Amino acid sequence: MTNEKKTDTTGNATPAEEHAMQTRTSGREGAVEIVRAETLLGTRGLLHIEHEGERYTLRLTKNNRLILTK
Secondary structure, eight states: OOOOOOOOSSSOOOHHHHHHTSEEEEGGGEEEEOOOHHHHHTTTTEEEEEETTEEEEEEEOTTSOEEEEO
């Protein structure tokens, strides 16, 4: 059985509403957080991520695709 909360695809949600819509539950996996790319990347379209001492860059390309590089 899947219990799913849909996210607002119009982009008209307030920050509090967006936060409330970021969780999706499904079966035995439990809760999985969903975050909009725009929320992570901000207006610059860029995010630096540190993982196990390494730095990665997540960026939005001109063609509206996400690229993760080391």
